[in-house]
Amino acid sequence: MIERRFCAQISREAAEPFIGTAVHIDAWLLLEYTGPWNYYAVEDSALPESVKGWIASLKEAYPRFRTQFIRQNTRIQKTITCFFVIAQEGRQAVYKFQFGSYEDLLSINFSAILSGHASYNSYLSQDPIFLVCTHGKHDHCCAKFGMPIYNELTRLVGAQAWQTSHVGGDKFAANLVCFPHGLYYARVTISELPHIVAAYRNGEVYIPKLRGRSCYSPIAQAADCFLRAQTRSTALNAFKLVDIQEVETDTYTVTFSSHTDHSIHMLTLSVELKNVACFSTCKGMHQNRITYTRLQKHDVLLPTMHSPSQLALHFA
Numbered sequence: 001m002i003e004r005r006f007c008a009q010i011s012r013e014a015a016e017p018f019i020g021t022a023v024h025i026d027a028w029l030l031l032e033y034t035g036p037w038n039y040y041a042v043e044d045s046a047l048p049e050s051v052k053g054w055i056a057s058l059k060e061a062y063p064r065f066r067t068q069f070i071r072q073n074t075r076i077q078k079t080i081t082c083f084f085v086i087a088q089e090g091r092q093a094v095y096k097f098q099f100g101s102y103e104d105l106l107s108i109n110f111s112a113i114l115s116g117h118a119s120y121n122s123y124l125s126q127d128p129i130f131l132v133c134t135h136g137k138h139d140h141c142c143a144k145f146g147m148p149i150y151n152e153l154t155r156l157v158g159a160q161a162w163q164t165s166h167v168g169g170d171k172f173a174a175n176l177v178c179f180p181h182g183l184y185y186a187r188v189t190i191s192e193l194p195h196i197v198a199a200y201r202n203g204e205v206y207i208p209k210l211r212g213r214s215c216y217s218p219i220a221q222a223a224d225c226f227l228r229a230q231t232r233s234t235a236l237n238a239f240k241l242v243d244i245q246e247v248e249t250d251t252y253t254v255t256f257s258s259h260t261d262h263s264i265h266m267l268t269l270s271v272e273l274k275n276v277a278c279f280s281t282c283k284g285m286h287q288n289r290i291t292y293t294r295l296q297k298h299d300v301l302l303p304t305m306h307s308p309s310q311l312a313l314h315f316a
Helices: 007-013 049-061 102-107 110-115 118-123 140-160 193-201 218-231
Strands: 027-032 065-071 080-087 092-099 129-133 161-164 176-179 183-185 210-213 239-248 251-258 264-278 286-301 312-315
Touching (some): 049 102, 080 110, 218 239, 218 251
Antiparallel strands (some): 264 286, 286 312
């Protein structure tokens, strides 16, 4: 019998890069739904059509808005738990609601939540949220590699752990997302899980498996990962994104400022798209475009320096 090969195994063995592959989203609806999760979880669900339309209207109004189904079991619940998460670079917030029906969502003023209006302050939660993709009907790898991580995560953080529907990057399973900062982690193993959880609770990132922070575009995510690897800076608030410039085709300069010493970090990155035959999901082999992002140069401008000619070269 031929042993079945999973796309996540093939991707891991091929050492496919995962930095800069998180979705670019900074506003989230995490909605408890214990019914079946089909391939298109929200669209193919039994949610009332009025609620589906409301969710679609939010997506249209806020392009960087995304809905995830979440659950901790498949039993019918007396109340429905719902989180609205703001995962911007400069503002992170979790609003927790308990509903009697999904139609109760229609009463939420998302614009007020997004703007931080005081009328919703009573719903603010200080607890982090840890999501593990276990969406097996979207891709087998999500359930195969995600469920063991979710079970261990539940042991570590209890009710702060949730299963979630497709988060993107099936071949990077097991995928873990930490809120409210929107940190994506790839190929998470049970042995790494305590380190990721401890880092997040301490206001830090776990660099080795970081895919990116969802408030950034893919190129900024990659630059952030490279910068942290170069400087060994793990603090969540270590840097602030200042600027992104495409200096020539497929070459970018991404600039961050340091919160600690106010230095300016300028990273020059090149991007190459390669068409390769690979398993991007477990549905089969096909041509897939893989992005390879490489760090070409890392310059540092210290606060006492006044001109680009005084840049301290850290990487070339």
